[in-house]
Each structure stands twice: as structure tokens, then as C-alpha cells.
Amino acid sequence: xxxxxxxxxTLMSVYMLNGVNFDPIMKKGxxxxxxxxxxxxxxxxxxxxxxxxxxxxN
Numbered sequence: 001x002x003x004x005x006x007x008x009x010t011l012m013s014v015y016m017l018n019g020v021n022f023d024p025i026m027k028k029g030x031x032x033x034x035x036x037x038x039x040x041x042x043x044x045x046x047x048x049x050x051x052x053x054x055x056x057x058n
Contacts, residue, residue, distance in 0.1 A: 009049040013043075013046050017042055017045075018038065022034050
């Protein structure tokens with residue numbers, strides 16, 4: 001069940017972070033770095049949300 005929650009919350013985080021405008025904090029022309037930032041934050045949020053839900057359930 002943990003794996004499903006990790007995947008769900010990571011995908012949900014990617015979807016939510018795509019709505020955030022990172023242009024003001026990123027240098028111009030740094031598209032790959034911006035995408036890596038979104039991916040890294042998505043993994044972090046997915047991990048944190050999964051642990052929160054699992055602790056809440058248990």
C-alpha cells in the first residue's frame with residue numbers, strides 16, 4: 001500500500017507544482033534546472049505526504 005501512496009502523492013505534487021510560476025526565482029533559459037526543481041520537490045512532497053498519511057492511519 002505504501003508504494004501506491006508514494007506514486008499517488010508524487011504525481012499529485014507534480015501536478016500541483018506545474019501551476020507554480022518559478023520564472024522569478026530561476027535564471028532565464030534554465031528550463032532543465034526548473035524541471036529538475038519541480039521533480040525534486042515533487043519527490044520530497046510525495047515522501048512527506050505519504051509518511052504523514054501512514055502515521056495518521058496507524
